[in-house]
Amino acid sequence: MQMKEEVRKVKLASPRMAASTGDTRDLALRMMGEALEREQEAVFAANRVDMEQAEADGVAAPILKRLKFDEGKLRDVVAGIRDLMGMKDPLFRKQLRRELDEGLTLERVSCPIGVIGVIFEARPDALVQISALCIKSGNCVILKGGSEARRTNKKLFEVIRAAVQKAGLPENCMMQLEERSEIRELLDCHGLVDLLIPRGSNAFVQYIMDNTKIPVMGHADGICHIYVDKDADLEKAVPIIVDAKTQYVSACNAVETLLVHRDIARALLPRLKAALDEKEVEIRGTEEVSAIIPCSAATDADDSTEYLDYILSVKIVGDVQEAIDHINYFGSHHMDSIVTENAQTAEQFMNLVDSAGVYQNCSTRFADGYRYGFGAEVGISTGKIHARGPVGLEGLLSYKYRLYGNGQIVGDYASGEKQFHFREL
């Protein structure tokens, strides 16, 4: 219950945060960047303790790499903060301005969502990026980072929160949870938290979605496809598939299933097999595939499995429509790519595949806020309600309608005494 009271303080701060000026929020970003540079030694020291503990606990190398917070990462996040400062204030933008009748003016103005809870992996730079995005967009934020980064996060949060308060933002515009057990309490804060953004494993995100009434933005799994059309350029197809599968095998935008047009299978598969062998990728194919290249046998389960591993399932299809139907049925609406030189086939694929990202002739791994030029991202959404795909500043906004009158009542319009005349201003 005590935590809920803390969350309520954040909620109460949110209207003032929403009404803060762009200058104050940019000042907060500047002071945040300066404070991080000034107190970097204390942050690095905390991170060294986290790293030692993680190593002693036998944490895997890729996780250690993300856990580390050093001069290089500090430079990157501070550069990211400066990029955000340079962007136009996303709040108070008039998205619509319409005269409904003489002296009755409607405006739609962008505003923050309110209080956003972000649960993220043990990556201290993520804490800084998420905080900066929320400050720029006028949102209050409740942060819960991976426990391996506990000490680093605690120090980072102290530094950032102090800087932000000094800049004049509301005292309770940021809050950090330190215990994993507090997540359960956070999930009960319906009405106080406006949006939850969980990042992490499929099972974890699903757990969050199943256990809260707070709207959740995120993605549970990422079963991404590449379809190699009969009009594909194989010089492009092979490197794209290898990159999409192996460049970062545990990413949600790595390819899991390859669909190949029957007419090009005999040309593509042997070349692809040679390239994937070099990266030690296991191919799981249908009978038709195994008649062309040696591979292990795919089962029905492979159609809906996110391997996050050096495994690729391969299937042969008769045409682009069969590929589209397969993707819409088995995919996770995250992102899917077609390799073809035929613009018409590409358009058909891109119009009919119901995913946040539809690509032609490039790797699935481009689905990322940084690579889209959003500066940073707070997550990826596979939902179609609100933001979709990589979520940057814009996905953290809502809007409100303002109506300015001089005494108008609805009765006069209902009786027909007055009429609306809509005029864009």
Next chain:
Amino acid sequence: MQMKEEVRKVKLASPRMAASTGDTRDLALRMMGEALEREQEAVFAANRVDMEQAEADGVAAPILKRLKFDEGKLRDVVAGIRDLMGMKDPLFRKQLRRELDEGLTLERVSCPIGVIGVIFEARPDALVQISALCIKSGNCVILKGGSEARRTNKKLFEVIRAAVQKAGLPENCMMQLEERSEIRELLDCHGLVDLLIPRGSNAFVQYIMDNTKIPVMGHADGICHIYVDKDADLEKAVPIIVDAKTQYVSACNAVETLLVHRDIARALLPRLKAALDEKEVEIRGTEEVSAIIPCSAATDADDSTEYLDYILSVKIVGDVQEAIDHINYFGSHHMDSIVTENAQTAEQFMNLVDSAGVYQNCSTRFADGYRYGFGAEVGISTGKIHARGPVGLEGLLSYKYRLYGNGQIVGDYASGEKQFHFREL
């Protein structure tokens, strides 16, 4: 289970619906309007049976009024369909076009949400409006109207569906549920239905929200406030309050709580009391209010009660900030109005009140898609995720990212061999 299979057919139709051209969708609207006019007698006949049944069942007069579907209502809905036809195609709009690197182009394009389930009251004209909005926006729709309108809805749906199919839209782009028991099954269609829009009573909407994993857009209650500031013009304040309370007492945007600045209470309340007495509105006031005018005693529960009746709770506050705090705490974030001639006070109120609509010097009853110039609305959203306030065409859209390359892989950018250069096109 059989129903789920029907819903799956709608889901499978949705990518083709999304890829339909604006011309086809406008043709469907035209043919729908013509078919409704051509078959109006059959619709009116069905409606007469519904009306007779409802009268025999003792249904209340205001509900009968909404149930009736006659020449006047037909004319209105057909006019609405023609308005929609005249609007620009909301799909395939490029919201962003950015070169990420040479030959690698990102686009963000508007697209439909997919399959939308709308559960609405016994108002046959709503069926037509919702269908038209979904067709224009390329969404498949599953309709469940109030059971009093069963026969009218069945006939309307037959006419509309036949016209839409004839125009070339997918066979399964529309579906109608006829039994109330089917709502429960619909709630289980997570993954097949992309969005539910329930309209109706507080308890019903809450039931929907609590019993589905499908995203829900709507509003459970509408506790709307008017704050009369010390700088209010009483000539405006009194009619605004009377209109907001009595013009349509059971609407979600009717005012429930009046907050009055202490300095103006003695001037306002007696005049207001006289005006409300004429409309037989009961005033429930705090002790401070009852020292000025006769009224019944308000309890704490009145702060959070949506009366939907001729009752108004009245409270006196010390300043605009106290009013803002009261509204943010007790309100339902629907819409709230300030009466003041002071532009600065109005700005403070409109910036800090966290509601979908914030009004100055006009009645709360203006919160409505038609009055905002949206043509029609599918509902009102008090959430801040996705659409907020009255939801028209725009609220039925999502977007997708398209990325066009010529063989780009992420490995080249990760290694530093290539660099992104973001350029808006």
